[in-house]
Amino acid sequence: MSxxxxxxxxxxxxxxxxxxxxxxxxxxxxxxTFEEVPVGYTPxxxxxxxxxxxxxKKPDCIQGCPVGIDIPAFIKLIEEGKPAEAAKKIRETxxxxxxxxxxxxxxxxxxxxxxxxxxxxxVGIGNLERYAADYEREHGTLELPDIAPDSGxxxxxxGSGPAGLTAAYELRIRGHEVVVxxxxxxxGGVMVYGIPRFRLPLEIIDExxxxxxxxxxxxxxxxxxGKILTLDDLIKKEGFDAVFIASGAGLPxxxxxxxxxxxxxxxxxxxxxxIYLMHADKFPEFTTPLYQGEKVAVIGAGNTAMDVLxxxxxxxxxxxxxxxxxxxEAPARSEELEHAEQEFLNWKWLSNPVEFIVDENNFIKxxxxxxxxxxxxxxxxxxxxxxxxEFFTDDCDTVVMSLGCEVNPIIPSTDDEVRINKWGxxxxxxxxxxxxxxxxxxxxxxxxxxxxxxxxxxxxxxAARAIDKYVRGKLKEVPNVPTDPNAxxxxxxxxx
Numbered sequence: 001m002s003x004x005x006x007x008x009x010x011x012x013x014x015x016x017x018x019x020x021x022x023x024x025x026x027x028x029x030x031x032x033t034f035e036e037v038p039v040g041y042t043p044x045x046x047x048x049x050x051x052x053x054x055x056x057k058k059p060d061c062i063q064g065c066p067v068g069i070d071i072p073a074f075i076k077l078i079e080e081g082k083p084a085e086a087a088k089k090i091r092e093t094x095x096x097x098x099x100x101x102x103x104x105x106x107x108x109x110x111x112x113x114x115x116x117x118x119x120x121x122x123v124g125i126g127n128l129e130r131y132a133a134d135y136e137r138e139h140g141t142l143e144l145p146d147i148a149p150d151s152g153x154x155x156x157x158x159g160s161g162p163a164g165l166t167a168a169y170e171l172r173i174r175g176h177e178v179v180v181x182x183x184x185x186x187x188g189g190v191m192v193y194g195i196p197r198f199r200l201p202l203e204i205i206d207e208x209x210x211x212x213x214x215x216x217x218x219x220x221x222x223x224x225x226g227k228i229l230t231l232d233d234l235i236k237k238e239g240f241d242a243v244f245i246a247s248g249a250g251l252p253x254x255x256x257x258x259x260x261x262x263x264x265x266x267x268x269x270x271x272x273x274x275i276y277l278m279h280a281d282k283f284p285e286f287t288t289p290l291y292q293g294e295k296v297a298v299i300g301a302g303n304t305a306m307d308v309l310x311x312x313x314x315x316x317x318x319x320x321x322x323x324x325x326x327x328x329e330a331p332a333r334s335e336e337l338e339h340a341e342q343e344f345l346n347w348k349w350l351s352n353p354v355e356f357i358v359d360e361n362n363f364i365k366x367x368x369x370x371x372x373x374x375x376x377x378x379x380x381x382x383x384x385x386x387x388x389x390e391f392f393t394d395d396c397d398t399v400v401m402s403l404g405c406e407v408n409p410i411i412p413s414t415d416d417e418v419r420i421n422k423w424g425x426x427x428x429x430x431x432x433x434x435x436x437x438x439x440x441x442x443x444x445x446x447x448x449x450x451x452x453x454x455x456x457x458x459x460x461x462x463a464a465r466a467i468d469k470y471v472r473g474k475l476k477e478v479p480n481v482p483t484d485p486n487a488x489x490x491x492x493x494x495x496x
Contacts, residue, residue, distance in 0.1 A: 011054040019121040020049040027342045031313050034197045037339055038102075043083075046131045050079035052116055053123045060113035061125060066458030067094045071110060071125055078128055087136035088143065090129060095169045096162060096457065098137060098204045099191060101130025104454045105303075105333050137207060144215060148175030153471040156181060156240040158225045158411070161189020163444030163456040164246035165208065168217045170464030171244075176471065178216075179240075181223040184277060189248060190445075191453065193277040194269065196307050198314070199336075226410035231418070235439055241471045242439050244463055245418075245426060246456070249445035251406040255299065259356025264291055264364040268304045268402035272311065281315060293397025297322055297367045299353055300402035301330035306340045308400045313343055320346035320394065322353055324372050324385040348394075350374070352385065356399060368393045405450050418442075419481055425449045425489035427482045433463035434470075434479035441467055449489045459490065 023039045024030075030037050041049065053075045061071040069090055077086035090097045106112075106126035114122035136142050153176045157164045160182040168178045186192065188205045213219070223229065225247070234240045252267030254260055271290075274280035280290035296312040298305055301323035312319045321340075323330060326349050330337055341347075350372040357366035371390040374383035407424045419427045419436035426442045428434060433441045443463045444456035469475040 009051065014052055014054050015116050015120055017048060017052045019052070020045040020124060020127070022124075022127050024339070024342075027344065030198065031310075031343050034314060036201055037198050040134055041127055041131045043081075046078050046083070046128060047081065049124050049128060050075045053079070054116060056115050060115065061110040061123075064110040064113040066109065066452075066455045067461060068458075069093050069110075069129075074132060075123065075125070075128055078132060083132045083135035084139065084141040086128075086132040087141065090132060091145075093461075094129075094457070095166050096208055096453070097129050098133035099162070099200055099208070100454050100457075101126050101128075101133055102200050102204075103191075103195060105452055107334050109454070137204070142211070145173050147173055147215060150177075151175040151471070153177065153241045154179070154239060155467060155471065156234045156238070156243045157246060158243065159183075159189060159246035159248055159444070159446075160187035160209075160219065161191065161246060161248050161444065161456065162453040163248075163446075163460040164189065164244070165212065166457040166460035167244045167246060167443065167464050167467075168212055169215075170461055171467060172212070172215055172217050174464070174468045176468070177218075179218045179220055180212075181220050181225050181229075183222070183224045183247075185221050186277075187219055187221075189246075193273040194304065194307070196272070196276060196311050198310065199307070224410065226414040231411065231415050231437065231440060240439075242441065242467045244433075244460075244467060245411060245435070245440065245442035245446055246444045246460065247408045247411060247446050249405040249448075249450040250408045251424070252401070253403040253406060254401055255353060255403070257353060257355055259358050259364065262356050262358045262362050262364045262399075264293065264397055265356060265399045266401070268300070268308050268400055269405060271308055271400045272304075275311060275315075291398070292317060294318060295394075295396040296320070296398040296400065297353075297394070297396040298400045298402060299323075300404075301325070301332055301337075302402060302404070303332050303336050304404075305402035306332045306336040308402050309340055309345055310343055312398075312400070313345060317398070318346070320348055320396070322348045322351045322367070322369060324350065324352040325383070326350055326374060329374075329383065350385070351392075352387070354391070357393070364397060364399055365395065366393050367396050367399060405445075407446050407449060419483070420485075421482070421487055421489065422485045423449060423489070427487065428490065429479040429481050430490055431462075432466035432475065432477070432479060433459060434466065434481065436479070436481045439470075441470075447490045 074086040074089040110125045111122040157180045172178045187209045252269045278288035279286035280288040283289045296317040296319045351369040355368040359365045371388045372385040412418045412420045417437040441463045443459035
């Protein structure tokens with residue numbers, strides 16, 4: 001379709017254009033490889049999908065994005081055949097477009113409020129973001145940002161996940177010296193150890209880390225803050241003017257049932273970290289082992305559960321998902337659930353594990369579950385799982401629990417000036433991300449108890465703005481940090 005025709009399209013005609021499905025690797029092939037499953041848009045697909053955007057005068061999609069991307073503007077550039085310029089536009093507010101295009105829950109954020117989606121499928125904003133970012137990487141069009149003059153201030157960032165990397169970028173371009181302290185031997189946080197390569201290839205994360213290094217961000221690896229150095233060490237001995245805690249939520253939740261300590265029972269964190277950070281799937285070439293039998297049971301149905309299910313399948317197991325609610329209540333992104341359902345897995349909906357049965361050597365051999373039923377919807381609209389008194393038992397030799405995570409407790413446990421609630425979540429002033437300890441800010445999963453890559457980034461952008469003002473002596477407000485231990489963590493925070 002010519003550009004002249006494009007300009008003549010009415011909003012109705014645009015909205016009636018077919019949604020461009022992204023091509024996927026064939027399920028029979030992909031369960032035998034860790035290569036990325038979606039293969040990306042062609043230029044023609046990207047342009048057609050961009051044409052579906054009606055360029056709203058009041059675009060709700062921008063408000064639906066935690067980092068405030070000018071979505072209509074970058075989509076218009078793709079429509080005009082300018083993907084490099086589209087990527088540049090995205091990077092004005094989003095430092096990690098290739099990652100976000102792949103793993104953000106667009107169906108619950110920007111695409112959920114897309115006007116086109118009221119009558120048809122919403123515009124594929126995430127797919128278009130990925131297309132622009134991939135074009136930029138593949139064609140080498142990424143430009144270094146302008147860096148403000150040296151401020152003479154030094155800021156420590158604890159953790160190199162999405163929040164830490166974003167804060168490091170935002171603070172560096174404001175002219176500050178930034179050092180990122182990472183507990184592991186490489187940067188990336190949950191994007192490396194918790195998200196499989198078939199969803200987010202490692203080279204994408206590595207390019208972003210190299211980009212930070214090129215603009216002057218420093219990385220200190222194998223540094224557990226709270227153990228090797230305390231917050232006071234960073235401030236009083238190392239001379240940092242401010243500290244940003246982005247240590248995440250890496251403390252796994254486990255079921256309190258008989259057999260939970262059996263051999264062959266993992267948390268999702270341990271299972272995924274052994275494989276994607278420590279290369280346990282290649283043992284003994286790498287020294288970290290992984291015990292996985294022929295029948296793997298995965299407990300939970302969120303995004304991480306989908307990652308575990310699909311990983312175990314690629315390692316050759318017969319894999320089953322156990323979830324106490326139904327398919328309709330599964331919290332996983334619709335796209336992730338759909339991809340998992342294509343990959344020859346077993347689904348045990350309305351099943352609640354009550355016991356892990358072990359053999360004489362304390363290895364898991366069976367999982368016992370109670371069948372559940374759903375109540376009528378409560379005030380929130382969600383149906384509660386109700387026990388039926390009916391039970392069944394399945395054979396299995398590996399169990400992975402994917403029930404969510406709690407905040408990493410190391411820093412708060414070693415500094416009682418950092419106020420936490422009863423769930424261990426770091427309490428902050430929601431407008432500035434300041435903690436109760438002077439000079440210390442926090443963001444990401446550490447202040448929410450576990451959320452998404454893009455939300456963590458949005459909070460990091462807020463915090464970076466506040467830190468910049470703080471170290472320049474321009475943040476005069478006294479932080480309003482909750483004192484009630486029953487107060488929840490930050491629920492939602494946009495960068496604006």
